[in-house]
Amino acid sequence: MFNKILIANRGEIACRVIQTAHKMGIRCVAVHSEADINARHVAMADEAFLLGPAASSESYLRGDKIIDIALRSGAQAIHPGYGFLSENTQFADACASNGLVFIGPPASAIAAMGSKSAAKTIMEKAGVPLVPGYHGANQDPSQLRTEALKCGFPLLLKAVAGGGGKGMRVVNQLSEFDDALAAAKREASNAFGNPDMLIERYLLQPRHVEIQVFCDSHGQGVYLAERDCSIQRRHQKVLEEAPAPNLSDATRQAMGEAAVKAAQAIQYVGAGTVEFLYASDGEFFFMEMNTRLQVEHPVTEMITGQDLVEWQLRIAYGAPLPLLQSQIRLHGHAIEARIYAEDPEHDFLPATGTLSYLKTPLESRHVRVDTGVIEGDEVSMHYDPMIAKLIVWDETREQAINRMQQALEHYRISGVTTNIRFLHALVDSQPFRQAELDTGFIEQHQALLSPPPKLSQAQVLVLAAGFFLQAQAVAHHASTQLSPFAQQNNWRLNTAYRRILPLMLGEQLHQLTIVHQLTIVHQPQHDDIHIGEQVYQLHAELVGDCLHATLDGHSIRLHGALNDRQLTLFYQGESYVCQHYQEQFGQQDHSAAGGLTAPMNGAVVAVMVAKGDVVQAGQTLVIMEAMKMEHAIKAPFDGVVEAIYFNEGELVADGAELLAISATEQEAVSL
Ligand code: MV4
Numbered sequence: 001m002f003n004k005i006l007i008a009n010r011g012e013i014a015c016r017v018i019q020t021a022h023k024m025g026i027r028c029v030a031v032h033s034e035a036d037i038n039a040r041h042v043a044m045a046d047e048a049f050l051l052g053p054a055a056s057s058e059s060y061l062r063g064d065k066i067i068d069i070a071l072r073s074g075a076q077a078i079h080p081g082y083g084f085l086s087e088n089t090q091f092a093d094a095c096a097s098n099g100l101v102f103i104g105p106p107a108s109a110i111a112a113m114g115s116k117s118a119a120k121t122i123m124e125k126a127g128v129p130l131v132p133g134y135h136g137a138n139q140d141p142s143q144l145r146t147e148a149l150k151c152g153f154p155l156l157l158k159a160v161a162g163g164g165g166k167g168m169r170v171v172n173q174l175s176e177f178d179d180a181l182a183a184a185k186r187e188a189s190n191a192f193g194n195p196d197m198l199i200e201r202y203l204l205q206p207r208h209v210e211i212q213v214f215c216d217s218h219g220q221g222v223y224l225a226e227r228d229c230s231i232q233r234r235h236q237k238v239l240e241e242a243p244a245p246n247l248s249d250a251t252r253q254a255m256g257e258a259a260v261k262a263a264q265a266i267q268y269v270g271a272g273t274v275e276f277l278y279a280s281d282g283e284f285f286f287m288e289m290n291t292r293l294q295v296e297h298p299v300t301e302m303i304t305g306q307d308l309v310e311w312q313l314r315i316a317y318g319a320p321l322p323l324l325q326s327q328i329r330l331h332g333h334a335i336e337a338r339i340y341a342e343d344p345e346h347d348f349l350p351a352t353g354t355l356s357y358l359k360t361p362l363e364s365r366h367v368r369v370d371t372g373v374i375e376g377d378e379v380s381m382h383y384d385p386m387i388a389k390l391i392v393w394d395e396t397r398e399q400a401i402n403r404m405q406q407a408l409e410h411y412r413i414s415g416v417t418t419n420i421r422f423l424h425a426l427v428d429s430q431p432f433r434q435a436e437l438d439t440g441f442i443e444q445h446q447a448l449l450s451p452p453p454k455l456s457q458a459q460v461l462v463l464a465a466g467f468f469l470q471a472q473a474v475a476h477h478a479s480t481q482l483s484p485f486a487q488q489n490n491w492r493l494n495t496a497y498r499r500i501l502p503l504m505l506g507e508q509l510h511q512l513t514i515v516h517q518l519t520i521v522h523q524p525q526h527d528d529i530h531i532g533e534q535v536y537q538l539h540a541e542l543v544g545d546c547l548h549a550t551l552d553g554h555s556i557r558l559h560g561a562l563n564d565r566q567l568t569l570f571y572q573g574e575s576y577v578c579q580h581y582q583e584q585f586g587q588q589d590h591s592a593a594g595g596l597t598a599p600m601n602g603a604v605v606a607v608m609v610a611k612g613d614v615v616q617a618g619q620t621l622v623i624m625e626a627m628k629m630e631h632a633i634k635a636p637f638d639g640v641v642e643a644i645y646f647n648e649g650e651l652v653a654d655g656a657e658l659l660a661i662s663a664t665e666q667e668a669v670s671l
Helices: 011-023 040-044 063-073 089-097 107-112 116-126 141-151 174-192 249-265 297-304 308-316 397-409 420-428 457-480 484-492 588-592 665-670
Strands: 004-007 027-033 047-052 077-079 155-163 166-171 197-201 207-215 221-233 236-242 270-278 284-290 333-340 357-359 367-371 386-394 412-414 496-505 508-517 526-531 534-543 546-551 554-563 566-571 574-580 602-607 620-626 629-634 639-644 659-663
Touching: 004 011, 004 063, 011 027, 011 040, 011 308, 011 367, 011 386, 027 040, 027 063, 047 063, 063 077, 063 089, 077 308, 089 107, 107 116, 116 155, 116 197, 116 249, 116 284, 141 174, 141 197, 155 174, 166 174, 174 197, 207 249, 207 284, 207 308, 221 249, 221 297, 236 297, 236 420, 249 270, 249 284, 270 308, 297 308, 297 333, 297 367, 297 386, 333 397, 333 420, 357 554, 386 397, 397 420, 412 554, 412 566, 412 574, 420 574, 457 496, 457 508, 457 526, 457 534, 457 546, 457 554, 457 566, 457 574, 620 659
Parallel strands: 004 027, 004 077, 027 047
Antiparallel strands: 155 166, 155 197, 207 221, 207 270, 221 236, 236 333, 270 284, 333 386, 357 412, 367 386, 496 508, 496 574, 508 526, 526 534, 534 546, 546 554, 554 566, 566 574, 602 620, 620 629, 639 659
16 A cells, blocks of 8 residues: 555545544645644644645645655655646646556546536547537537437537536527527537537436446456435535435445446546436436545445545455445435535635634534534635535434534534535435425525524523623633622622623624522522513523523524634534624724724714814714724813814715814823
8 A cells, every 4th residue: 555645635635535544554644734733633634735726726725735745755646636637637647657556547548527518528429418408529500400409409518628517508498509508508618619519418406316326457347336315406415415415225236337338438436426416207317427535425325334535545456346336235314514614694605714613513433523623713715615524324314403502503614604504404404304405495485595584682681691601700700709709799698780791793883781580599590681672581600601691581502703802603513603792992002092093994973073062081082893893082181173174974084083072281291
């Protein structure tokens, strides 16, 4: 076996490969960009080399540098992971010509799947079922029109050079054909530099079912069942599961055998995935072949009990397949959810930020977390926004779904917006539970996937107040427990005291009044929390970062992450962010300098004084707003307002002088 390999990737897949390599006693060389110097994959590896700046084009895509590092470090093979260089024929060739093993298929097999029409021709010859249509070389518009008529409508125009959903166009009737063809060709020319099209009958509501195949360098091939990856959003997979629900053993076998034939038709070696469209009537058709290990491989591992990275390494070393087809058994059901840094409420825009709080569910034989990040890491815009893959396994699909829900509830992230709530709604939806899967699922069930929040605004505020108070009490206790004054509450028995807690939730500021009811005999101590006219009775205790709360007789447990004045509450797969609002007291250094300047870019929302007014130190002069937060600008000393430079509603720049006051008497000395 190899004794040292280089992993030409980052993130969770690099970590995943290192884990298996170490299990097999293989040393690992990591490569990384400047941005990833402290990344988990670098820490896990035995040694690591800097590639270059954060941009992939200057780091993880630099095949030349990577080969150089492999040679220098004495690595015998390169694992490309997925993405980046994993399906790059030049890189695979360059490895070979430098005496390095590319842990993947031969370059010729990658190339054979590069063109859709060439791939279809190969598959047709190998007897793999294809969607009826045309994939010939004759691209004459009149020829294509004739083929369209033969195919029937609706049909799909696909760019020969396309893939992953790019360069496709549905044509519903003949009258639309000429225009659609011209437009599709233009698009394909621009996107891929190749205008060629193929024509396929357009399948309605198909499922995406893919077969995991492995071939060794001795001509043997096996399939390791299938994955249903129908739950996608704009051709991005969101949930994957194995086995595919409601797929008969006969179909599994037929699809598996077709997939192995497909792989063998291109002299495949290593891990590959053959994707099929699975029609509602049970027919299946070859879609494309991915010549790499895929993101969703863990669900296959969970139901087969096999380590697919180990299979890759053994096969790359020249060993035969670890198992015969007859030895591959399936057990139970696995589901993977991809946790992305994105905002489902804003069109799934990628999110960035610092993972200031990151807690993962406990791992077991039921729960697996594949990730490349740790608490404190930055999610930047340079790389894929996937934070982690959460994989669950259980005996039945229904139990696996329950596991997934629970595991998602135990995945807590703050600092970066994620799709966890969306995933939770997805796995909990009736149509998903009933396995009504097709590639249009997410679009079709949008309403179900953004359900109303489980906690009302008032509940969130009260629970947040409880968290803030308890966190403060814990901090206070820690600092005073040795002091005789720690016992002071005893002589305040049977009294109550109140405080005001201003909380920002969303864009709204709420003034909560908290009346602390001290111990009354036989009644636990609690707080009366007033929000407007309403009063809520809360008893709360903080255990670590878990709040045990009883709110009006309902006991609730929820976790919180306190970061400075910002609190994220986690409840049943949802998170709520609120802010302990604090007026910005004229920014100390500003008042020390007597400067009455804007502390940030913002708007003047209120001018509280007029020219000539006598003001006292600490009096609010102007209220500004920035980032939806109000800031009070206060008088640094007693004085008289000499001039006001801005009116209400005006925008001001950071540092702009807002008004001038002259100090009374000797206070002026401090200026
Ligand atoms: C299709 C199809 C329906 N009929 N081909 C999209 C990605 C590309 N690899 C193939 N795709 C499709 N091809 C025919 N003849 C529907 C899709 C499709 C799809 C396929 C798999 C997963 C998600 C999808 C989402 C939209 C469309």
